[in-house]
Amino acid sequence: MANENLNLTLKVWRQNGPNNPGRMETYQVKDISPDSSFLEMMDVLNNNLIETGKDPVAFDHDCREGICGSCSMFINGEAHGPDRGVTTCQLHMRKFKSGDTIHIEPWRAKAFPVIKDLVVDRSSFDRIIQAGGFISVNTSGNTVDANAIPINKEDADKAFDAATCIGCGACVASCKNASAMLFVSAKVSQLALLPQGRVEAEDRVLNMVHQMDEEGFGNCTNTGACEVECPKGISLENIARMNREYASALVKKG
Amino acid sequence: MALESKTPKGPLKDKWTNHKNDINLVNPANKRHIDVIVIGTGLAGGSAAASLAEMGYKVKAFCFQDSPRRAHSIAAQGGINAAKNYQNDGDSVHRLFYDTIKGGDYRSRESNVHRLAEVSASIIDQCVAQGVPFAREYGGMLDNRSFGGVLVSRTFYAKGQTGQQLLLGAYSAMSRQIGQGHIKMYNRHEMLDLVLVDGKARGIIARNLITGEIERHSAHAVVIASGGYGNVFFLSTNAMGSNVTAAWKAHRKGAYMANPCFTQIHPTCIPRSGDHQSKLTLMSESLRNDGRIWVPKNLDDVKAIREGTKKATALSEEERDYYLERRYPSFGNLVPRDVASRAAKERCDAGYGVNKTGEAVYLDFSAAIQRYGKEKAVVMHIENPSESEVIRLGEGVIESKYGNLFQMYEKITDHNPYKMPMMIYPAVHYTMGGLWVDYNLMTTIPGCYAAGEANFSDHGANRLGASALMQGLADGYFVLPYTIGDSLAKEIMTGHIDENGPEFIKAEAEVKDRLARLCNINGTKTVDHFHKELGKLMWDHVGMARNSEGLNKAISEIKALREKFWKEVKVPGTPDSFNQELEKAGRVADLLELGELMAKDALTREESCGGHFREEHQTPEGEALRDDENFTFVSAWEWTGDASEAKLNKEELTFEAVELKQRSYK
Ligand SMILES: Cc1cc2nc3c(=O)[nH]c(=O)nc-3n(C[C@H](O)[C@H](O)[C@H](O)COP(=O)(O)OP(=O)(O)OC[C@H]3O[C@@H](n4cnc5c(N)ncnc54)[C@H](O)[C@@H]3O)c2cc1C
Ligand code: SF4
Ligand code: FES
Numbered sequence: 001m002a003n004e005n006l007n008l009t010l011k012v013w014r015q016n017g018p019n020n021p022g023r024m025e026t027y028q029v030k031d032i033s034p035d036s037s038f039l040e041m042m043d044v045l046n047n048n049l050i051e052t053g054k055d056p057v058a059f060d061h062d063c064r065e066g067i068c069g070s071c072s073m074f075i076n077g078e079a080h081g082p083d084r085g086v087t088t089c090q091l092h093m094r095k096f097k098s099g100d101t102i103h104i105e106p107w108r109a110k111a112f113p114v115i116k117d118l119v120v121d122r123s124s125f126d127r128i129i130q131a132g133g134f135i136s137v138n139t140s141g142n143t144v145d146a147n148a149i150p151i152n153k154e155d156a157d158k159a160f161d162a163a164t165c166i167g168c169g170a171c172v173a174s175c176k177n178a179s180a181m182l183f184v185s186a187k188v189s190q191l192a193l194l195p196q197g198r199v200e201a202e203d204r205v206l207n208m209v210h211q212m213d214e215e216g217f218g219n220c221t222n223t224g225a226c227e228v229e230c231p232k233g234i235s236l237e238n239i240a241r242m243n244r245e246y247a248s249a250l251v252k253k254g
Numbered sequence: 255m256a257l258e259s260k261t262p263k264g265p266l267k268d269k270w271t272n273h274k275n276d277i278n279l280v281n282p283a284n285k286r287h288i289d290v291i292v293i294g295t296g297l298a299g300g301s302a303a304a305s306l307a308e309m310g311y312k313v314k315a316f317c318f319q320d321s322p323r324r325a326h327s328i329a330a331q332g333g334i335n336a337a338k339n340y341q342n343d344g345d346s347v348h349r350l351f352y353d354t355i356k357g358g359d360y361r362s363r364e365s366n367v368h369r370l371a372e373v374s375a376s377i378i379d380q381c382v383a384q385g386v387p388f389a390r391e392y393g394g395m396l397d398n399r400s401f402g403g404v405l406v407s408r409t410f411y412a413k414g415q416t417g418q419q420l421l422l423g424a425y426s427a428m429s430r431q432i433g434q435g436h437i438k439m440y441n442r443h444e445m446l447d448l449v450l451v452d453g454k455a456r457g458i459i460a461r462n463l464i465t466g467e468i469e470r471h472s473a474h475a476v477v478i479a480s481g482g483y484g485n486v487f488f489l490s491t492n493a494m495g496s497n498v499t500a501a502w503k504a505h506r507k508g509a510y511m512a513n514p515c516f517t518q519i520h521p522t523c524i525p526r527s528g529d530h531q532s533k534l535t536l537m538s539e540s541l542r543n544d545g546r547i548w549v550p551k552n553l554d555d556v557k558a559i560r561e562g563t564k565k566a567t568a569l570s571e572e573e574r575d576y577y578l579e580r581r582y583p584s585f586g587n588l589v590p591r592d593v594a595s596r597a598a599k600e601r602c603d604a605g606y607g608v609n610k611t612g613e614a615v616y617l618d619f620s621a622a623i624q625r626y627g628k629e630k631a632v633v634m635h636i637e638n639p640s641e642s643e644v645i646r647l648g649e650g651v652i653e654s655k656y657g658n659l660f661q662m663y664e665k666i667t668d669h670n671p672y673k674m675p676m677m678i679y680p681a682v683h684y685t686m687g688g689l690w691v692d693y694n695l696m697t698t699i700p701g702c703y704a705a706g707e708a709n710f711s712d713h714g715a716n717r718l719g720a721s722a723l724m725q726g727l728a729d730g731y732f733v734l735p736y737t738i739g740d741s742l743a744k745e746i747m748t749g750h751i752d753e754n755g756p757e758f759i760k761a762e763a764e765v766k767d768r769l770a771r772l773c774n775i776n777g778t779k780t781v782d783h784f785h786k787e788l789g790k791l792m793w794d795h796v797g798m799a800r801n802s803e804g805l806n807k808a809i810s811e812i813k814a815l816r817e818k819f820w821k822e823v824k825v826p827g828t829p830d831s832f833n834q835e836l837e838k839a840g841r842v843a844d845l846l847e848l849g850e851l852m853a854k855d856a857l858t859r860e861e862s863c864g865g866h867f868r869e870e871h872q873t874p875e876g877e878a879l880r881d882d883e884n885f886t887f888v889s890a891w892e893w894t895g896d897a898s899e900a901k902l903n904k905e906e907l908t909f910e911a912v913e914l915k916q917r918s919y920k
């Protein structure tokens with residue numbers, strides 16, 4: 001385990017607003033504990049910037065434990081940085097060496113415009129869910145007993161695995177076409193695998209895919225980059241399942 | 255003002271049913287003309303917004319994150335309670351009610367808690383209908399686990415991501431309503447004031463966090479579901495943005511704050527490792543189902559472990575002190591959180607802490623790995639499995655139950671918890687205190703409601719594990735949709751509330767003025783600097799153990815810190831742009847007022863109960879000593895215009911169904 005504190009050069013994307021041109025700026029940070037997280041390193045940078053009268057770097061974050069999906073940095077050419085199966089907030093500085101230069105950029109995709117610096121607008125994801133990523137059941141207190149429909153454990157586990165998507169957008173950022181297929185297919189799969197979700201499965205997949213196209217996400221060309229960079233290990237199987245669901249829904253519903 | 259809980263009459267078990275039958279209803283055609291603002295999209299706000307919109311109200315929902323799906327509820331790990339009795343282990347509505355009252359150390363309102371237990375089963379049904387993928391057994395039925403403070407298995411879970419799955423359920427229900435135009439969603443918006451017209455809550459002032467624009471939003475009722483304020487301690491398991499601002503603005507406009515000092519310090523969190531830390535990470539209580547907590551019996555071993563010359567695994571059973579099993583043989587590792595936290599502190603204060611800082615104990619899974627490994631070998635018909643085979647199988651079972659937590663632990667600490675016991679220490683986790691609400695979840699401001707962690711209602715002085723998710727969803731899906739009708743039924747003739755009225759204009763001017771002031775101080779210290787100072791004062795004096803000297807000190811020092819903040823803080827940028835430092839500054843300014851009130855509340859409560867431990871009040875064995883004669887009440891603090899001069903009001907608590915006893919988990 002490395003114990004020595006790190007001195008680093010950071011090259012950070014700075015952009016004042018969606019319509020402003022951006023640029024890379026260079027900063028130095030010193031004495032960073034290898035036990036600190038990447039975002040804690042960014043806190044140090046920002047506090048330095050504030051103390052010297054400069055504008056801190058804007059970035060999204062909240063839970064800082066890999067579950068809210070807020071954090072979204074493209075680090076040294078990879079979504080969420082070099083470690084596998086983690087979000088930016090879970091990336092720890094022990095993955096770097098003193099003297100390293102680290103490049104930090106926002107997600108880049110037409111459907112994710114930059115708001116400021118590393119902050120992007122991912123509301124397109126919300127709109128895709130609004131188009132059909134739900135089961136139409138009102139709150140009532142009169143729904144059937146939760147154990148009335150047994151669900152095969154294997155399907156339940158697969159549905160759960162798909163449902164762990166955190167909506168971070170790393171899949172889009174990693175894809176050369178900026179495709180949102182992994183994200184969309186995760187929700188389609190979760191609900192298609194459960195008996196409760198089957199009823200609306202056809203409309204759901206058609207509506208969600210339609211919205212995805214409307215938002216300007218690119219096509220999937222099966223390069224698989226999304227799966228590699230997905231912090232939650234969402235599998236390409238979901239894309240295959242969605243393609244099947246889509247094809248059969250299209251036949252039935254046109 | 256006299257505090258009226260509005261608890262319905264009649265026997266405890268009939269109160270909710272009778273109340274629902276008596277409550278005013280709003281006709282569906284009229285609902286379309288009634289606006290409701292919901293602040294927060296966590297389990298409480300998300301479920302409330304979805305349900306109210308389904309019923310036909312026009313809902314405006316707000317969150318400060320970029321999507322409602324990212325509310326802090328997403329981070330809840332372990333599970334959600336419900337009195338389903340699927341395990342046939344003697345669970346019932348009454349038992350859940352009783353466990354919650356007892357767990358809360360008899361400082362909650364019986365009627366509310368009973369209602370919570372009553373609606374709990376419907377929550378699970380509703381979530382399953384929405385497609386929430388709870389863990390299941392091989393037969394396809396739902397699985398359960400146990401949490402602290404209870405002797406039954408009533409906790410439903412989705413690995414260590416229960417909060418995520420429940421929140422995504424509420425989020426999808428909301429999304430459906432957003433898509434249909436019944437909810438207007440305001441992402442990246444922060445409520446910065448509550449607007450009252452003729453004494454009623456009629457809207458809010460919000461800041462668009464992208465543009466910095468200040469907006470007025472009117473409604474016939476406002477629901478505050480803005481979560482807890484554990485971040486007053488700077489280091490906590492809460493998300494970075496969790497804060498008190500929305501609730502505090504309501505407080506300053508007349509809503510009482512109840513039991514603000516009741517804070518939950520969770521026993522199993524990853525210990526602090528240094529000053530760089532921005533937050534602490536929880537290791538779910540569910541781990542105490544299978545993990546055993548211990549420290550070495552001998553100080554020599556402690557020393558060797560700290561120096562790195564000995565490993566935890568090298569200590570024999572006889573050399574280990576499983577102190578919870580020793581002190582509390584009946585509940586063992588599953589005592590309630592407050593008890594487990596104090597016991598860890600006691601051992602560490604006595605010098606038995608096992609890491610460099612002396613503030614860590616072990617949570618050990620080796621026994622569970624052995625047990626599960628052997629069981630699995632039997633199921634798989636492996637005869638005489640080798641030791642390594644058993645361990646491999648056992649680790650597999652542990653992985654399927656807690657995989658994401660173990661991964662999280664390893665990423666943060668760089669230690670493999672399958673091979674070495676985890677190191678854990680208590681950390682601030684949850685705030686039982688919050689806005690005072692009556693049985694209808696209405697605050698002391700007519701038309702202003704509070705739900706979820708933001709209210710004080712159900713957990714008394716200590717919350718049981720897996721009960722916050724239950725409460726948030728109970729409030730939002732099954733309570734508020736009924737109770738809010740009671741006041742909204744009177745609003746059908748009111749018509750649209752004018753956003754250009756003088757009250758809105760005044761509130762907006764005040765918000766703008768405050769933002770400008772923050773930006774113009776132009777001092778030398780960052781917001782984080784003040785937040786850390788506040789956190790240290792809170793942890794040292796208003797934390798796990800409190801005494802009058804420390805509390806008095808905290809009161810005067812927080813006040814001084816607040817004054818310094820307003821002179822020396824540096825907030826870069828302007829109010830009319832995307833400005834994350836300004837957001838933080840506003841929140842910390844409010845926490846600096848709240849902190850003082852928490853200390854004052856703790857000082858006033860001259861007893862120990864649940865998470866509130868006053869060193870002056872303990873039994874000879876060091877257990878919390880309640881004073882039922884003098885303190886069986888809810889402290890409800892009233893804003894008087896000066897953060898140091900809050901006025902105490904009391905809601906006396908009466909118990910009909912349970913007998914007040916000194917809690918015992920022995
Ligand atoms: C790590 C962790 C694990 C937990 N695990 C469990 C568990 O296993 N079981 C359990 O029962 N409980 C658990 N809890 C507790 C539980 O998660 C919370 O108490 C609960 O989720 C709170 O939900 P809420 O809806 O009240 O608020 P939150 O989920 O905190 O939501 C608050 C909402 O309010 C919004 N908001 C806040 N202020 C403003 C403002 N001024 N303007 C606009 N919007 C605002 C936020 O954007 C957010 O949408 C856990 C807590 C933590 C920290
Ligand atoms: S599929 Fe993976 S990468 Fe894409 S949004 Fe979901 S969690 Fe993020
Ligand atoms: S901050 Fe929540 S996932 Fe990174």
